[in-house]
């Protein structure tokens with residue numbers, strides 16, 4: 001079975017269509033105002049209606065409150081919540097309250113950072129290994145930062161998982177071969193500038209994943 005891919009940070013019908021037409025298993029919408037990929041509820045609603053039922057609709061959040069989650073779920077018809085900078089306790093509460101699938105983003109720079117993944121064992125449905133962005137960065141993701149994939153060698157994953165952080169068409173094949181990832185996630189690697197998704201890059205990325 002080939003690996004599957006989530007295209008994250010979509011904000012236009014054209015780039016969403018490129019992701020769907022190229023065979024993405026998941027599409028992601030960012031609900032974090034400081035991000036250049038942030039979408040309004042109206043935009044998310046318009047995009048959400050175009051996504052067929054077999055494709056996962058992932059909302060990306062940074063330690064969200066209940067009001068934001070409820071509004072985003074209702075607007076876009078989300079079925080996955082990707083949580084950054086959110087404690088296991090809060091993630092478990094969100095999962096219980098919303099009944100949604102929860103992905104816990106775990107920021108990796110050193111092997112010790114993998115310990116955090118274990119803390120989500122009973123709180124999330126999937127771990128998303130992402131690279132740690134610089135200390136003072138505004139965004140906890142979406143910056144094209146990659147971590148050392150060798151850190152995952154021999155790690156007993158506590159949950160199903162996905163690989164993220166600095167992936168693009170040129171390195172995703174190697175990333176899949178090196179880590180054994182069955183699901184990969186990309187944002188800035190399919191852009192021409194911050195928040196500007198490129199249809200050609202999306203299609204090329206998905207082709208590289210399918211061929212890996």
Ligand SMILES: O=C(O)c1ccccc1N[C@@H]1O[C@H](COP(=O)(O)O)[C@@H](O)[C@H]1O
Nearest residue numbers: 008035141142143144165166186187188
């Ligand atoms: O993309 C963003 O702006 C963003 C904002 C807040 C939290 C997460 C965000 N992006 C996530 O980070 C990963 C990695 O991005 P990249 O491929 O390295 O650019 C991405 O998949 C998003 O899920």
